[in-house]
Amino acid sequence: MNVWGITDRGKIREQNQDAFAHQILPDGRVIALVCDGMGGARAGNIASSMAVDLFMEDFFQSEETPDLERMEQAAGRANREIFQRALEDESCVGMGTTLVAALAGAEEALILNEGDSRAYHISEEGGILQVTRDHSLVEDLVQRGELTRDQARTHPHKNLITRALGAEPELRTDAFRQRLAEGEFLLLCSDGLSNVVSEQEILYEVVHGGEACTCCRRLLEIALHRGAPDNVTAVLIQC
Numbered sequence: 177m178n179v180w181g182i183t184d185r186g187k188i189r190e191q192n193q194d195a196f197a198h199q200i201l202p203d204g205r206v207i208a209l210v211c212d213g214m215g216g217a218r219a220g221n222i223a224s225s226m227a228v229d230l231f232m233e234d235f236f237q238s239e240e241t242p243d244l245e246r247m248e249q250a251a252g253r254a255n256r257e258i259f260q261r262a263l264e265d266e267s268c269v270g271m272g273t274t275l276v277a278a279l280a281g282a283e284e285a286l287i288l289n290e291g292d293s294r295a296y297h298i299s300e301e302g303g304i305l306q307v308t309r310d311h312s313l314v315e316d317l318v319q320r321g322e323l324t325r326d327q328a329r330t331h332p333h334k335n336l337i338t339r340a341l342g343a344e345p346e347l348r349t350d351a352f353r354q355r356l357a358e359g360e361f362l363l364l365c366s367d368g369l370s371n372v373v374s375e376q377e378i379l380y381e382v383v384h385g386g387e388a389c390t391c392c393r394r395l396l397e398i399a400l401h402r403g404a405p406d407n408v409t410a411v412l413i414q415c
Contacts, residue, residue, distance in 0.1 A: 177280060179206045181411040182392040186368055186404035193220035194366050194409040195228040205281040207235060208411045210293050212366040214340060215271030223258050223273040227341050230254040231277065243279055244351060247288050251275060251349055258342030272340035276308060276364050280413045285362055287352040291337045294370050296378065297354050298361040304379040307354050311339035362413040368406035372399050388414050
């Protein structure tokens with residue numbers, strides 16, 4: 177397993193409120209996550225950084241726990257502490273963050289999702305598949321048949337999410353299992369990438385664009401070339 181990641185504040189935002197982490201475990205698997213903070217002033221940055229740090233800390237403290245429970249437990253702790261911080265610190269009122277996390281091995285990945293940061297499964301034979309489902313207003317409209325996918329990409333409220341880490345005292349993430357085979361990829365990203373780089377462009381860069389170790393940089397450069405109105409974060413896992 178290999179893993180690479182990159183983050184950038186983009187062309188418009190004054191601060192990068194995205195955060196990410198990844199690590200190869202002693203057994204060869206990869207744990208990785210991407211968080212996209214929300215909230216005024218510094219609050220979004222605080223929420224995403226807390227989520228990443230607390231998730232990774234709790235994950236590595238519970239090695240004997242079954243994998244999915246281990247991930248849910250780590251996300252739950254991050255949620256509770258962010259929620260509490262927002263209650264106690266006036267400057268953090270209303271803060272929260274998305275979270276997409278993956279524990280990837282040679283045959284399968286476990287994925288948790290809260291918000292609209294995404295996980296994609298990518299392979300040369302199978303193409304690109306969005307594994308996660310966005311918790312967002314436009315996704316709900318698409319599911320009800322009130323918007324097409326193309327309309328959702330340019331909708332004025334496309335950034336409004338319906339669930340976030342730290343928004344409520346108890347967390348209810350979605351969990352997914354995705355089969356992996358040699359040569360396949362998982363891409364975790366914030367909406368700063370997925371809103372400006374199409375799925376077919378992501379597929380091309382991952383599979384045909386060059387070496388895997390430079391893929392995150394290439395995807396970032398495309399987003400920057402298009403104005404990058406939001407923070408951009410990508411983590412690529414190679415099986």
